[in-house]
Amino acid sequence: MPLRASKPSASAIPVPPQDRWKRFFDSDMLHAFVRSPLVMLAALIAFILVALAFLAPWLAPHDPYDLKSLNLMDSENPPSWVKGGDPRFWLGTDDQGRDIFSTILYGMRSSVLISMSAVGLALLMGVSLGLIAGYRGGWVDTVIMRIADIQLTFPSILTALLVDGIAQAVLKGSQLGNSHYLILVVAIGLSYWVQYARTVRGVAMVERNKEYVQAARLIGLSSRKIMFSHVLPNVLSPVLVLATINLALAIITEATLSFLGVGLPSSEPSLGTMIQIGNKFLLSGSWWMVAFPGATLALLVLAVNLVGDWLRDKLDPRLR
Amino acid sequence: MTPTLTQPAAPAPRATAVDVDAAELVRVRDLSRVFDVSKPWLNRMIEREPRKLLKAVSDVSFSINKRETLALVGESGSGKSTVAKMVVGLLRPTSGQVRIDGLDMWAGGDLTALRRRIQMIFQDPYASLNPRWRVDAIIADPIVAFGISTDRAEIEHRVGELLRLVGLDPLDGRKYPHEFSGGQRQRICIARALSSNPEFLVCDEPTSALDVSVQAQILNFMRDLQDQLGLTYLFISHNLAVVRHMANRIGVMYLGRVVELAPTQDIFRQPQHPYTRMLLDAVPDLAMSGRPRKMVEGEIPNPIDPPTGCTFHPRCPLAFDRCKREVPIALKTGFDRSVACHAVEEARG
Numbered sequence: 001m002p003l004r005a006s007k008p009s010a011s012a013i014p015v016p017p018q019d020r021w022k023r024f025f026d027s028d029m030l031h032a033f034v035r036s037p038l039v040m041l042a043a044l045i046a047f048i049l050v051a052l053a054f055l056a057p058w059l060a061p062h063d064p065y066d067l068k069s070l071n072l073m074d075s076e077n078p079p080s081w082v083k084g085g086d087p088r089f090w091l092g093t094d095d096q097g098r099d100i101f102s103t104i105l106y107g108m109r110s111s112v113l114i115s116m117s118a119v120g121l122a123l124l125m126g127v128s129l130g131l132i133a134g135y136r137g138g139w140v141d142t143v144i145m146r147i148a149d150i151q152l153t154f155p156s157i158l159t160a161l162l163v164d165g166i167a168q169a170v171l172k173g174s175q176l177g178n179s180h181y182l183i184l185v186v187a188i189g190l191s192y193w194v195q196y197a198r199t200v201r202g203v204a205m206v207e208r209n210k211e212y213v214q215a216a217r218l219i220g221l222s223s224r225k226i227m228f229s230h231v232l233p234n235v236l237s238p239v240l241v242l243a244t245i246n247l248a249l250a251i252i253t254e255a256t257l258s259f260l261g262v263g264l265p266s267s268e269p270s271l272g273t274m275i276q277i278g279n280k281f282l283l284s285g286s287w288w289m290v291a292f293p294g295a296t297l298a299l300l301v302l303a304v305n306l307v308g309d310w311l312r313d314k315l316d317p318r319l320r
Numbered sequence: 321m322t323p324t325l326t327q328p329a330a331p332a333p334r335a336t337a338v339d340v341d342a343a344e345l346v347r348v349r350d351l352s353r354v355f356d357v358s359k360p361w362l363n364r365m366i367e368r369e370p371r372k373l374l375k376a377v378s379d380v381s382f383s384i385n386k387r388e389t390l391a392l393v394g395e396s397g398s399g400k401s402t403v404a405k406m407v408v409g410l411l412r413p414t415s416g417q418v419r420i421d422g423l424d425m426w427a428g429g430d431l432t433a434l435r436r437r438i439q440m441i442f443q444d445p446y447a448s449l450n451p452r453w454r455v456d457a458i459i460a461d462p463i464v465a466f467g468i469s470t471d472r473a474e475i476e477h478r479v480g481e482l483l484r485l486v487g488l489d490p491l492d493g494r495k496y497p498h499e500f501s502g503g504q505r506q507r508i509c510i511a512r513a514l515s516s517n518p519e520f521l522v523c524d525e526p527t528s529a530l531d532v533s534v535q536a537q538i539l540n541f542m543r544d545l546q547d548q549l550g551l552t553y554l555f556i557s558h559n560l561a562v563v564r565h566m567a568n569r570i571g572v573m574y575l576g577r578v579v580e581l582a583p584t585q586d587i588f589r590q591p592q593h594p595y596t597r598m599l600l601d602a603v604p605d606l607a608m609s610g611r612p613r614k615m616v617e618g619e620i621p622n623p624i625d626p627p628t629g630c631t632f633h634p635r636c637p638l639a640f641d642r643c644k645r646e647v648p649i650a651l652k653t654g655f656d657r658s659v660a661c662h663a664v665e666e667a668r669g
Binding site for chain 2: 210211212214215216217218219220221230233234
């Protein structure tokens with residue numbers, strides 16, 4: 001366990017208080033960040049979008065989940081500035097009379113939540129399995145990495161269909177209600193963990209031969225302790241970069257799955273389901289139903305990607 | 321790599337045997353280690369190749385008395401680091417015994433009590449400190465792991481003391497390893513090694529990654545520490561000058577065997593094994609005395625396929641028929657010294 005001496009005590013080492021913050025503000029990272037306006041803009045956009053998503057219940061003018069407030073008379077209204085638009089619905093309404101703007105906010109919340117949880121699950125699985133494979137080596141490594149190879153042969157859509165199918169079979173009818181989120185998280189998480197496992201395994205294989213690991217073995221620390229408190233901090237930075245980039249990919253995967261109808265049902269909006277619904281009405285001229293959710297998705301993914309790319313450039317020593 | 325004398329003026333060699341009847345702390349008997357370097361099973365089956373075994377260490381025996389320094393020297397690949405790892409408990413020997421204060425290290429049973437008494441200083445001060453840990457956490461790691469203290473204030477106090485002992489500021493504990501130079505890092509490694517109050521330190525080429533000027537500093541510091549704390553050292557090096565400065569006794573290793581074991585003065589004054597003589601002859605003569613310098617001939621053979629008999633015979637000027645057939649055993653040739661050589665045994669040297 002790292003010994004943190006943040007509490008001032010009557011010891012030989014006086015502890016400077018804002019040590020961490022000072023370090024952070026002095027760092028090259030922050031300096032480089034302030035120097036690149038594009039990345040700052042991207043980070044700002046990503047931050048605003050995520051904030052909007054999580055504040056949806058307070059910001060949205062309508063509640064798309066509240067069926068009582070919906071009126072079929074309001075369906076397929078164009079945006080308010082277009083001829084025939086209703087001032088109550090800024091970006092127009094969909095086929096059920098739901099306000100597009102509100103639905104985008106709620107939908108983005110689902111998308112962001114699902115992709116974050118999925119990446120979290122993938123991180124948890126990938127980092128632990130990769131660490132064990134890389135540190136232990138031998139047959140443990142072989143078994144884990146062969147499973148990873150097999151996993152890699154399944155496209156995430158197939159994995160999702162599989163998970164969905166299993167869930168349908170196990171959970172009957174009414175129980176299925178709230179499990180859509182879980183199915184999506186598991187499906188996306190399962191299809192992404194391999195990348196983390198491979199990255200971590202590679203770094204762990206290098207780290208385990210370093211002398212600081214031998215020094216830890218010498219004092220009789222258990223393998224688990226060495227892996228998680230000595231090796232893990234040294235393998236984390238490439239993984240964090242990968243996680244940021246994968247966050248954008250996970251949003252897209254969620255949208256794809258929902259678009260294909262494997263993900264969330266159309267009664268629970270996500271960016272993907274909105275695009276799916278809107279797609280049906282595109283030929284009838286209701287372009288706003290697909291354009292606005294699509295643009296939001298593109299903006300969100302682009303912003304997160306830009307930040308992720310920049311992080312990779314800064315943290316990956318091979319690219320420096 | 322050829323052992324070289326890197327310091328202009330060789331410091332006075334250490335006095336032989338601090339205390340003739342000092343208590344023995346470490347005894348190593350017939351230590352061997354074989355590594356399996358064969359290809360995976362499937363490749364072996366397809367290519368019809370046998371298993372390949374590398375005998376890194378063969379039948380190494382020595383003992384170290386309390387407060388004494390035994391040095392092992394040899395070219396790279398001679399197995400000296402493997403011996404160090406087995407003595408310290410990082411690598412299981414294929415056969416043989418390591419006894420520390422009478423306790424068999426590899427016999428099984430609880431090693432915690434024994435581990436506290438042994439520590440190691442590593443070769444590369446850049447790789448031996450975890451770059452993501454603060455120095456105070458690194459030094460406190462053994463204290464926490466052995467449960468020597470659980471009181472945070474006490475641990476911090478101890479870490480501060482250790483940092484001061486190795487010539488650093490207690491405030492340096494808040495920094496990360498990359499903020500220090502190579503010499504400072506090696507001092508931090510020494511502080512970590514000392515934090516569990518060990519009596520026996522295994523030093524695996526502790527100065528070979530450092531600048532020459534810093535090397536001398538660290539070596540002198542380690543000698544002072546030994547006197548101050550009554551430590552026992554097993555010192556691994558390929559540098560004869562360093563070894564001469566540090567060791568009471570020297571074991572010369574060649575291809576996994578100790579070919580000569582003798583007090584430091586005797587090795588330098590009167591080397592007996594042809595390999596030891598070859599090494600000493602190859603030392604560059606910076607005093608410009610005009611002594612003809614002989615190069616070390618040949619290279620260390622491949623340990624997967626070592627020469628028969630005495631493994632040194634292809635390079636040995638004194639080799640004869642018997643050397644190709646028989647492995648020489650170590651023979652006592654004087655007080656506290658032994659040599660494994662047929663030529664010496666038959667007095668042909």
